[in-house]
Amino acid sequence: MKSKIVYLSGFILLSLTSFSQSISSSPYSLYGVGSLYDADFGVIPSIGSSGIALPSDTFINNLNPASLGYLPQNHFMFDVGGKAIATTYENSSKSETRNNFQFSHIAFAFPVTKNSSFSVALKPYSSAAFKISNLKLPIENSQDYYYLTATGSGGLNNFDFSYGYRFGKKLSVGASAALLFGSTNDSRSFLILNSITNIQKKTHYNGLRATLGAQYKIDSTFTIATTFKMPTQIKASKVQTVKTVADDVVTTVESNVVSDTDDYYMPLEMGIGISKRFKNNLNMTLDYEKSLWNSTNQSELYGNFVNQDRFALGFTYSTKKNVRKYWDRIQYATGVNFDTGYLEVDGKRVNNAAISFGVSLPLENTYSALHISYSYGQKGTISNNLIKENYHKLSLNLSLDGIWFVKRKID
Amino acid sequence: MHKFILMLFLAVTVISCGTDSDAGEFVVGSDYLAVGNKVILIDTVTVEMSTINFDSLVTSSQNRILIGNYEDPIFGKVKSNSYFQLASSSYALNTSGSDTETTNYVFDSIAMVLKYDNYYYGDTTKVQTFDIHRLTQKVKPNTDDKSFYNNSSLTYSDESLGTISYKPRPIEKDSINIKMSDAFGAALFQKLKKREITDFDSFNEYLKGLVLVPSTSNSASVVGFHVTTSKVRLYYSKYQGDAEEVPFILDFTITDATKQFNAISSDKRGTILENLPVSSSKLSSALTNRQGFIQSGSGVACRIDFPNVKQLKHISANGAIVDAQILLKPVTNSFSEKYPLADSLKVYVGDNLNRLSGSLVNSAGTAVFGILNKKSDEFNENIGYTIPIGAFLQKEMLKASDSRSSLILTLPAISKSVNRIVLGDQKHLNNKIQLKIYYISY
Numbered sequence: 001m002k003s004k005i006v007y008l009s010g011f012i013l014l015s016l017t018s019f020s021q022s023i024s025s026s027p028y029s030l031y032g033v034g035s036l037y038d039a040d041f042g043v044i045p046s047i048g049s050s051g052i053a054l055p056s057d058t059f060i061n062n063l064n065p066a067s068l069g070y071l072p073q074n075h076f077m078f079d080v081g082g083k084a085i086a087t088t089y090e091n092s093s094k095s096e097t098r099n100n101f102q103f104s105h106i107a108f109a110f111p112v113t114k115n116s117s118f119s120v121a122l123k124p125y126s127s128a129a130f131k132i133s134n135l136k137l138p139i140e141n142s143q144d145y146y147y148l149t150a151t152g153s154g155g156l157n158n159f160d161f162s163y164g165y166r167f168g169k170k171l172s173v174g175a176s177a178a179l180l181f182g183s184t185n186d187s188r189s190f191l192i193l194n195s196i197t198n199i200q201k202k203t204h205y206n207g208l209r210a211t212l213g214a215q216y217k218i219d220s221t222f223t224i225a226t227t228f229k230m231p232t233q234i235k236a237s238k239v240q241t242v243k244t245v246a247d248d249v250v251t252t253v254e255s256n257v258v259s260d261t262d263d264y265y266m267p268l269e270m271g272i273g274i275s276k277r278f279k280n281n282l283n284m285t286l287d288y289e290k291s292l293w294n295s296t297n298q299s300e301l302y303g304n305f306v307n308q309d310r311f312a313l314g315f316t317y318s319t320k321k322n323v324r325k326y327w328d329r330i331q332y333a334t335g336v337n338f339d340t341g342y343l344e345v346d347g348k349r350v351n352n353a354a355i356s357f358g359v360s361l362p363l364e365n366t367y368s369a370l371h372i373s374y375s376y377g378q379k380g381t382i383s384n385n386l387i388k389e390n391y392h393k394l395s396l397n398l399s400l401d402g403i404w405f406v407k408r409k410i411d
Numbered sequence: 412m413h414k415f416i417l418m419l420f421l422a423v424t425v426i427s428c429g430t431d432s433d434a435g436e437f438v439v440g441s442d443y444l445a446v447g448n449k450v451i452l453i454d455t456v457t458v459e460m461s462t463i464n465f466d467s468l469v470t471s472s473q474n475r476i477l478i479g480n481y482e483d484p485i486f487g488k489v490k491s492n493s494y495f496q497l498a499s500s501s502y503a504l505n506t507s508g509s510d511t512e513t514t515n516y517v518f519d520s521i522a523m524v525l526k527y528d529n530y531y532y533g534d535t536t537k538v539q540t541f542d543i544h545r546l547t548q549k550v551k552p553n554t555d556d557k558s559f560y561n562n563s564s565l566t567y568s569d570e571s572l573g574t575i576s577y578k579p580r581p582i583e584k585d586s587i588n589i590k591m592s593d594a595f596g597a598a599l600f601q602k603l604k605k606r607e608i609t610d611f612d613s614f615n616e617y618l619k620g621l622v623l624v625p626s627t628s629n630s631a632s633v634v635g636f637h638v639t640t641s642k643v644r645l646y647y648s649k650y651q652g653d654a655e656e657v658p659f660i661l662d663f664t665i666t667d668a669t670k671q672f673n674a675i676s677s678d679k680r681g682t683i684l685e686n687l688p689v690s691s692s693k694l695s696s697a698l699t700n701r702q703g704f705i706q707s708g709s710g711v712a713c714r715i716d717f718p719n720v721k722q723l724k725h726i727s728a729n730g731a732i733v734d735a736q737i738l739l740k741p742v743t744n745s746f747s748e749k750y751p752l753a754d755s756l757k758v759y760v761g762d763n764l765n766r767l768s769g770s771l772v773n774s775a776g777t778a779v780f781g782i783l784n785k786k787s788d789e790f791n792e793n794i795g796y797t798i799p800i801g802a803f804l805q806k807e808m809l810k811a812s813d814s815r816s817s818l819i820l821t822l823p824a825i826s827k828s829v830n831r832i833v834l835g836d837q838k839h840l841n842n843k844i845q846l847k848i849y850y851i852s853y
Contacts, residue, residue, distance in 0.1 A: 025433040030440065089437045098433060133435030137444065139849065142452035146849075148444060149435070192450055192849045195734035195801060199448060199853050242853050244733050246801055249774035253731045253853075300446055345440040380439075387437050 025098070025129040027089065027387050028350055028380065031303035031343050033205060033234070033264055034128030034155045034184060039105040041079040041121075045395040046358025046373040047314020048335025050285040052273030053215055053225035055172075056164070058367040059399040060109045060119055063287075064227050064273075065174025066213040068109060068164025071117035074403055075367070077109040079121075081397035088390045092382055104395065107160075115166040125156040128184035139192070147191040156182035156205055156234075170217045180234055180266075181206040196245040207234030209266060221277040227289075229269035231296065236261045262299035267292045271310075281320045285335075287312040293342045306349065308342040314356075331360040333373070341379075348386055352379040358395075367401035453726070453848040457719050458737070460703040460836035460844065461693035462684065463765050463819070465710035467560035471552075471672035473827035476525065476641060477708075478541055478673075479579075479633035480625045481533035481829075485745065486706050488678040489829050491633055494565055496550035496620040496670035497643060497663040502608050504647065505659045516604060519646040519658070521596030523573060523589040523621075530635030531581040532829050534749050537631035539579055542571040543591060546620035550670040559672035561708060561826070567622045579634045591643070600647060603661070618663075620670070633829045638665050675829065677709035684711065691764040696836040702742055705756075706831035707822045713834055714765065715818040715844075720807045723848070730852035732808070734801040739781060739820070740842035741794060745833035753822045753830055756781030756796050760803070761819040771818060774802040781820065795845075804848065 029035045042059025044051050052063045055070030060079045071077065081104035088097045107121035132150040139146055159181070164174030183204045190197040209232040215225040238261045242253040271289035278284070289312075293305040314335030322328045334357050341350040354377030360369045373395040382388045438444075470477075480490035504516050523543060544567040552559055573591035599618065602608045608617055621643075643663040648656040665671050679685050683699050693714055696703050703713035715737070723732060739756070746752045758771035758781055770778035781796035800818070807816060822830050835842030 027437045027439045030438075030443065091437060094436070096434070096437065129433075131433040131435035132438050132444075135438050135441065135444070137441055137450070140445070140449060140451045142454070142847075144452060144847075146450050150444075151435075188448065190448070190450060190733070190851060192851065193734040193736060193801075193847075194799060195849070197731070197733045197851050199851075240853065242731065244731060246734060247773040247775040247777065251774070303440070303443055346442065385439065385441065387439050 025100070025127070025131060026087070026379075026389060027130060028343065028345075029128050029130040029152060031345070032126070032298075032305070033302070034126035034152075036126050037102070037104070037124045039081070039123040040397075041081065041105060041107060042369075042397055042399045043316065043331070043333055043358065043360050043371050043373075045375065045397065046333035046335060046356055046360070046371060047285055047316060048312045048337040048354065048356055050273065050287040050312030050314040050335055050337070051275070052213070052227055052271050052285075052287045053223040053275035054285060055215070055223075056109060056117070056119075058401070059369070059371075059397075060107050060121070062105075062107070062121060062160075063271075064213040064215060064225055065119075065162040065164050065176040065211060066172040066215040066225065068117040068119055068162055068174050069115060069166030069172030069215070071109055071111050071164075072367075073111055073114055075111065076402040077367075078400040078402070079105065079107045079397060081105050081395060083396070084394045086392045090382060090388045090390065091385070104397070112163075117164055119160075119162045121158075121160040121162070123158050123160070125158040125180055125182070127155040128152045128186070129155070144193075148188060149191075150186070150188040152184060152186050154182060154184040154202075156180050156184075162211075164213075172215045174213045176211045176213075178209045178211065179206070180209060194246065198243045198245070200241045201238050202240075203236050203238045203261060205234045205236050205264060207232055207264075207266075223275045225273045225275070227269075227271040229266075229271075231268045231292075232266045234264040234266065236263050262301045264302060265296035265298055267296045281318055283316045285312070285314045291342060304344045305342050306344045308340055310337070310339045312337045326362070329362045331369075333358040333360065337377075345386060348381060348383065350380045350386070353377060363400075366403065367399070369399050371395070371397040371399065373397070449730075449852045451850045451852070453850055454846060456717065456723070456846050456848060458837045458844050458846050459716040459718055460696040460834070461714045461716070462687065462696070462699060462704045463693050463712050463714050464687045464690055465712060465765075466690040467562050468675075468708070468710050468826045469558040470561045470563075470675065470826050471559035471670070472668045473673070474638045474668055475528060475530065475673070475827040476623065476636040476638055476671065477530075477633060477675065477827060477829070478623045478625055478636070479533070479539055480627060480630045481632055483750075483831065485682065485833060486677065486684060486704070486709070486711070486831055487680060487682040489633065489706075489709065490625060490627065490676050490678075491708065491829065492564075492625070492674045493623045494546065494550060494559070494620060494672055494674065495622075495638075495665045496615065496667065497618060498611055498666040499614065499661060499663045501661070502603060502610055502614055503606075504603055504661070505649075515650045516647050516659070517650050518593075518597045518600035519648055520593065521591045521599070521643065521645050523591055523643050524586055524641060525589070525636040526586045526640040527579075527581045527584060528635045528637045529581055530828060531579060531632055532750070533632030535579040535581065535632045535634070537578070537629070538576050539630045539632055539634065540574065540576040540626035540628070541630070542624050542626070543573040543589065544568055544570070544622050544624055545572055545595070545618065546622055548619060549615065550620040557669060561673070561675040561710065563672060564674050565620070565622065567624075572621070576629075579632055581634055586641075596645060600645060635827070638668055638671055641665065673708075673827065675708035677706070677711075687711070693765070701836045701839040703820075703834045703836060704831070705820055705822055705834070706829065707825045708827075708829040710825070711831070713820040714761065715820065716815065717804070717807065717817075717846075718815070720804060720815060723804065723808045726850065730850050732801070732805060733849050733851055734799070735804045735846070735848040737798045737800050738784075738845040738847070739796045739798070739834045740839075740844065741796075742833040742835050742839070742842050750831070752783060752794070752832065754783050755823055756798070756832075757821045757823045757825065758798055759819040759821070760816050762814065762816060765819065767819060768816070771798070771800070771803060773799060780823075801849075
């Protein structure tokens with residue numbers, strides 16, 4: 001137990017050091033508050049990010065706070081994850097492959113009473129990292145052009161507090177409050193005629209978002225569930241410095257001027273999901289989620305947002321023949337995910353489709369497991385100057401389970 | 412097992428710093444990029460054009476003998492006389508021999524050699540004629556200052572000491588040779604031989620200077636000659652009875668550039684510029700067929716005003732003017748091979764009374780010029796002079812006082828050439844001036 005705590009603190013420290021840096025640099029990060037991370041816990045990345053109806057009995061289910069009603073008593077759960085992603089960016093003329101490694105999440109959950117639990121999770125929400133080199137753009141009202149070079153960095157983080165309560169054997173409800181905070185940096189250089197104008201903007205965001213969830217067990221093998229993520233306003237304010245350089249002379253137009261900027265709006269998102277177990281060793285999860293971005297009336301500063309549909313389907317399988325044999329305790333999983341995307345660029349939706357496979361390797365004799373997941377996906381399309389991203393993603397989630405408040409009988 | 416996992420995560424966390432860098436070649440949504448910061452061209456700001464006339468230009472010490480005249484279809488008659496004082500390194504005949512030998516020296520001839528400096532303007536296929544006259548007053552400025560001007564003049568005798576009619580070949584040939592009067596040469600030779608001229612003072616007293624005066628009857632071009640290498644050469648020889656004569660020379664050159672100037676006159680009667688006002692005033696392009704004029708030598712310059720420059724402040728409330736340029740277009744048919752366009756325009760900043768405060772400078776304080784864009788198309792539509800005026804407009808816009816500066820355009824060699832140019836104003840039919848102001852919102 002003592003060594004476990006040492007390890008845990010080690011994880012937390014290391015994770016936090018790499019937490020603040022946003023390392024994904026998708027061209028689509030230009031929009032909104034950046035491109036969103038999928039930071040799912042436990043086995044969820046392996047099953048196509050489905051699982052609204054799964055209980056938090058062997059790992060922390062981040063998709064539905066109601067799942068916390070099923071956290072085993074006296075258990076303390078910890079989940080930490082990281083990803084390695086190889087992305088090929090492709091447009092009509094060329095392609096380029098870039099690798100990156102990212103921290104995914106760190107989370108704790110512990111029971112409060114016999115039938116309720118609380119969890120705390122910290123994960124990156126979005127990455128606003130992008131880069132544009134010498135892009136030729138038309139000057140309004142003329143035949144002339146200017147050249148833009150830009151870099152973006154930073155992103156938002158999500159600090160999430162969830163609570164789930166179970167009524168009897170069948171119904172569980174939960175709520176979570178997500179604190180979204182962070183800042184994005186945007187540095188742009190405009191080469192206009194013979195002058196260079198540099199605009200450096202740091203935008204700070206903060207806001208709170210509530211999620212409500214419920215799970216209902218129809219029978220011991222079949223669960224239905226729903227979640228409602230509430231619409232919210234993420235307050236934004238910016239600090240901006242504008243400089244122009246002409247004939248190697250720098251003129252500061254404005255320096256660190258603080259001003260309000262258009263707030264970012266998050267929509268009402270409604271999800272429904274089912275979980276069905278067959279023959280005691282095959283489990284299917286199916287989710288559908290609708291995000292009503294249209295009604296957020298997002299500022300054009302963030303791009304053109306449209307209603308989003310997400311479908312996720314996953315299967316887990318374990319032989320469960322002999323719980324004493326290690327190989328029989330390994331769980332296999334697969335899933336698919338399709339997402340229409342919430343962004344419309346030049347009249348085209350940026351959709352995303354992925355297929356995933358995974359294994360869960362149990363550790364010791366508890367619910368602890370190492371979840372390894374591989375997924376392949378495509379985002380965007382090659383048309384109208386859009387870019388297609390093909391990615392191979394390897395996720396490692398470590399779910400640790402500790403038994404609390406029970407004295408070991410044999411040491 | 413835990414240790415292994417710990418190591419694994421440690422590795423991932425450490426590697427995360429080594430993410431591949433992004434070259435920035437993949438960009439989506441170029442329309443969206445213009446949402447936050449709009450880059451706009453403003454080309455509707457009023458530009459006024461007028462023509463002014465400088466009082467006088469300093470034409471001494473310009474290192475060019477400018478001679479000729481021509482009748483310009485637009486600017487009228489242009490004429491340049493060149494005045495100069497001569498001197499020599501020695502005022503003695505060849506002194507290698509004994510005094511007794513001096514008596515054997517005889518005068519042969521005298522001639523003026525003028526070296527082309529490659530400058531010419533007008534039609535050099537036509538014969539140019541000019542005469543050499545002797546000055547009757549010393550080459551000394553009238554006023555207290557040390558300079559001569561384009562409107563300075565000195566008295567000279569009517570008698571021609573030499574004349575030449577030739578077709579100028581300023582590029583192909585090296586020089587021209589003008590035979591001068593034998594009487595003049597012999598008299599000078601005798602003065603030297605008799606030791607009546609022994610130094611510069613006695614020489615200058617005898618020959619105060621020369622002036623080259625073009626004939627107004629048949630010249631069609633103006634040509635430039637080198638000051639330092641042009642000379643008057645006296646040829647003499649030693650008489651040795653039956654033996655062959657030994658030739659000698661004595662050169663007189665312009666050793667003091669301040670004692671050489673060109674009197675450039677312009678007769679604008681009957682032209683569109685007939686009523687050019689005094690130097691502190693201006694002639695609006697509205698009165699000269701929507702054109703502005705520049706002529707070197709005679710001091711005609713083009714003035715550009717921005718009457719609404721202060722209003723630019725209002726549009727820059729949420730943005731900044733980052734750069735600006737003005738494109739001046741020469742009027743079609745006002746230039747040709749005979750009347751070529753200069754490669755650049757010199758740009759000064761002046762006040763309302765045409766007093767110059769200095770050259771137009773960029774943000775770094777370096778002088779900027781109007782540069783000719785030579786990319787010609789079928790209709791010469793893109794030919795023009797581009798002047799960067801971003802720094803100038805920003806300064807004018809933010810200036811606290813009500814006074815406005817104007818730009819005054821001349822040609823680079825204003826004091827030693829006669830090139831000219833005709834520019835269209837903002838309302839000119841085909842050769843409109845274009846002001847481009849680049850603005851960015853933030």
